[in-house]
Amino acid sequence: MSVIRKSLSTETLPQGLSDRQRFIRFAELFEHFSNTGELDPASDVPFRATMNSIHIGTTMLGRCDGSFVTVRREKRQVIETGDDRFCLVRNTGDRSSQVVHRGREFTMRPGSMVLLKLDEPFFAADGASQKRFTNVHLPVDSLRAMVADIDDLVGSELEPGGALSLVMDYSDLLLRHPAAADEAGMAIASHLLDLAAIGLGARSDVAAAARRRGLRAVRLKTVLSILEARFHEPDFSAQKLAGAAGLSERYVNELLFEAGASFTTRLTELRLRKAADLLTHREGRISDIAFACGFNDLS
Template sequence: MRPRNREGRTSEVRMNRISFTSDQLPAHLGDAARFAHWHEQFEALTCCVDYSRFEDCAFRARFQFAQFSDLRVALFDGTLKRFSRSASAIARGPDDDFCLLLNRGTAPLQLSQFGREATAGAGGAFVGTNGAAAEMMVAAPGEWATVTIARDRLLQLVPRADDLMARPLDPGQPALRHLKRYLESVLDPDEIGTDPDLDRHIGTTVLDIVALALGAGRDAAEIATLRGLRAARLHEILAEIRASFTNPAFSPRCLAQKIGLSPRYIQALLHETGTSFTERVLELRLQKARTALMSRHHGRLKVSEIAYACGFNDISYFNQAFRRRFGASPSQFRGSA
């Protein structure tokens, strides 16, 4: 699937990314008209894919797309029921790329291709191709992701990828779990950037994790483990630190339990970045406190209240750490600001 932007379409485009949601449709449209309008514009963006909706609930849909080098990622959710790619559609937009479909929701997904049927429950996945007629059904409104990869690129890592067509993958694989989280993070609107080097790195990481999930050959698997999976795990660790650093009880053990890794492995990955868990959390707390002390919105809060809100539970330690970092006590800094 190769989204195309057209002037006047209700999609938000940032370089090689597209965000397209039914919330952007005119508010006065009825449900049937909203679906028809979406269908027309989505077809213009994606080309050569047809679909239908659940008729017994209000129409809603969200589509996010990004291209990283020659690898493409899309996230879907909403009340869409069936996607199909017919022989005539393939003739209009031919390509034989592999496509991994990953179930991000709870409703089962089913793929029919090559006379086979594969079902993926929550966290499950299967592989198909854009080069053959296919139909995908979802049992109820849900969420899923697709990763589209050029045939020759994937075959270099997984020579027998064709044997996996329309066959369910084990949802218990760590690689699939990390892939789900990594895709959601790289398509987060707050993470959108325009750095070609970063996009190439993301594309390589996604490809490596997909290859591991599909059973890459020994040499390729070793490379992917050191490169792709470790990068994805580090990305997940850093995201969780950013989300939880204001919790005074937050620790490597808490983090390890949250994401299913050992504290020792987490510390080792963070060591490779040159900054330990403790140093990283302290810096985030200090920067948040600094921002609060500079803000007029927090002018009525005591310094101690700001410290507690940023994750510190020892005011004396907070004052010492703040002075070391910024060259002034919190009270002095607030006065000068």
Template sequence: MEQLGNADMKHAEDKPFYTASRNVLLGELSVSRFATTTGHYVRTRKHVANDRDDILVGYYRSPQPQLWTVGNQDLELKQGSVVAFNVAQPVSSFTDGLTAWNLASIPRAQILKLVPHAGNRSAMFLDPANPAVRHLERTINFLLDADEVCEDQGLARRAEAMLGDLIVLALGARGEVAEIAAERGLRAARQRELIAIIEKRFAEPSLSITTIADALNLSRRYVSDLLLESGATFSERVLELRLQKARAMLSDVRYDDTKVSDIAFACGFNEVTYFNRRFRGRLGCSPTQYRMGANHSDA
């Protein structure tokens, strides 16, 4: 309960109990995901007395609505609702069914230095369509599933900075603070999103900078600059992924009867001659020679 604090909880007696959670700490910040069938959840002044004074940005993911009473506010959360609130305050909630959340946490003192108005209300809804709010949840999901981030101190520091910037933007930072956070945090999040799209769709022959830029409502130049900053151009990144897939297929006995041309097309190449030339340039032999060598070594 370090993330959410102590509470009185009551579970429906006629339903099987279920709970699952994951929490990743990044310095003073954290991200978490949890789900539970606990119906009633109450935190009194006694419960919050010794809690961390954090601001949580929560993404409600349950199909069942959740009713909140916090401060002098009554809130109804529906699937897709995004709310920011101070965890160190009394609150009660009721859900008839599964409760599911994605959360990001930041010390209240840290956020109030950058976004003073963030502490004006006990809880406030955020716009899910806001790019910063949208990218924040994607970043939460990424950090919860990317174990390598926490294993590398350098990556962890960069991830903490990006997460903090996105929280600042999601909570409505203004002026110079917003400009700095947008340049640093939002740009890093978009870069990661672009790379994820390429890694998912690289085998589509029609994939291009233009199609990605149009899908994300970004300029082609902006997309090109972000990818170049990542260490590889769009063409270099796509080519490498396609060649890696072709190499894996040529080494796999399940594709022994698949024509080299069909493998090339399955990996996103439009022309077999171009595929052969690039494959030879990258691996020093033709696809057919590579397949024969792989099969011989396996034997």
């Protein structure tokens, strides 16, 4: 699954522009960056904005912080993008925001969330000159299959806490450390979808399956941590890995295969990377380096 990272900031704009010119230039770049909506700048402070996003297939994580008074998605963006995904948004600012979507007007308090549908316009304003929010775009067909009557939840405030807040916390963490998405994009997209579905009231069978997948993710992390700590042991095996993790050898092999590579492939890759690092940065005989990395056969 492809992972694309994007960032946009007024800090990168040319020097010497007036505040109005800065906003116009940023708005042009923002249209190519996202084209999700439009911003109206604050009149009482200099314009500044910082945005970054991670795109994993049809899932997108985004964060915005800037001096603007409203955020809106017009009919123009709806038509031009043809985007029908669900968009889960959290108000990470310190003031309540008034939101209009699907003909409903409601208050979105700090920390609370709203589920938007990107094939319909929306509008948000809170009377302040500073906005901060995090949003996650989720595939419509997948979420509808997991949550019955999910469209009834669109356009109303969702209370903070539980799995939905975990979705946003997880997204904020990844947006602060975006390199992690390069290595685990598929798993990240799956975890976000599972957490969102649970938080939005997934059917009982779907919720149970999602929780099981979450448990598998924790176990996989444990298995990989043990493997990275002990790969240099010459007699390290899948059986020893399973024993250290307290799992069956078959289950460990299934976890590793689902994550993209077998035990043997991962073990060899870790040993070769360590050997390459030692050959580059340390003097010594190749045979000594080979044995130090866990190779017990010089050939």
